Amino acid sequence: MSRAETKHEQLRSALLGLIEQDPRRELPLPSERDLAAEFGVSRMTARMAVEELADQGFVYRVQGRGTFVRQPWVSKSLALTSFTEDMRARGMKPATKVLASAERPAGAAAGSDLKISPADPVIFLRRVRLADGVPICLEAVELPAALVPGMLHEVLTGSLYDLLESSYRIRITHAEQRIRATVLDQEEAGLLGVAPVSPALLVERVSLDRAGRPVERARSIYRADRYDYRVAVDRRGPGR
Numbered sequence: 256m257s258r259a260e261t262k263h264e265q266l267r268s269a270l271l272g273l274i275e276q277d278p279r280r281e282l283p284l285p286s287e288r289d290l291a292a293e294f295g296v297s298r299m300t301a302r303m304a305v306e307e308l309a310d311q312g313f314v315y316r317v318q319g320r321g322t323f324v325r326q327p328w329v330s331k332s333l334a335l336t337s338f339t340e341d342m343r344a345r346g347m348k349p350a351t352k353v354l355a356s357a358e359r360p361a362g363a364a365a366g367s368d369l370k371i372s373p374a375d376p377v378i379f380l381r382r383v384r385l386a387d388g389v390p391i392c393l394e395a396v397e398l399p400a401a402l403v404p405g406m407l408h409e410v411l412t413g414s415l416y417d418l419l420e421s422s423y424r425i426r427i428t429h430a431e432q433r434i435r436a437t438v439l440d441q442e443e444a445g446l447l448g449v450a451p452v453s454p455a456l457l458v459e460r461v462s463l464d465r466a467g468r469p470v471e472r473a474r475s476i477y478r479a480d481r482y483d484y485r486v487a488v489d490r491r492g493p494g495r
């Protein structure tokens with residue numbers, strides 16, 4: 256897409272490039288003052304870009320010493336998994352029923368999350384996800400159509416993440432995720448084979464590729480009687 260990148264985005268991409276140069280070493284980042292001078296941005300813009308990377312776990316700050324590139328996570332705590340991987344890890348067989356697939360304008364909310372204009376097209380995909388033949392999740396995803404040309408002609412009953420990698424060389428490496436409780440409405444309950452107003456977990460995810468480009472905006476609704484959200488958590492000591 257030939258959209259002009261803002262200075263903030265340029266700086267963010269440059270910093271991500273720096274981080275990827277040697278992700279094993281805990282390299283210090285240049286100071287905000289040096290970043291501002293080098294990229295011709297205000298110190299505020301430089302600070303915002305670094306703060307964003309810190310919020311997303313790419314870098315960490317040490318009081319009085321500066322900002323450092325975080326080593327890759329060793330535990331599975333922050334593993335970004337697909338539905339398919341998630342189910343296989345639990346010893347269950349994943350399957351998918353496609354309810355809808357279409358190209359349509361992004362609209363305001365998806366446009367903002369995917370950093371495209373509301374008028375830009377997205378591929379919309381709504382699927383029931385099954386584990387060992389039992390429907391446990393309803394998933395609606397939107398992807399910028401420009402990134403996935405011809406996707407509607409692909410087989411959409413397999414893993415979306417595998418498809419992105421194999422057909423479009425897009426690897427999702429980071430996601431912003433929000434999990435909250437919800438209840439199923441009549442239609443959702445019917446699709447998942449439970450009573451209306453049954454409890455569910457709503458997982459909202461915006462996924463980014465290596466370059467920090469938003470690739471997917473997803474809303475997954477899991478039956479609360481069949482699914483729990485598992486995370487391993489690590490205690491971070493000083494300097495981590």
Ligand code: GLP
Nearest residue numbers: 337338339414415416460473475
């Ligand atoms: C999870 C995520 C979704 C993602 C899906 C991909 O369910 N919450 O954001 O779209 O995994 O899974 P798969 O590759 O199995 O289609």
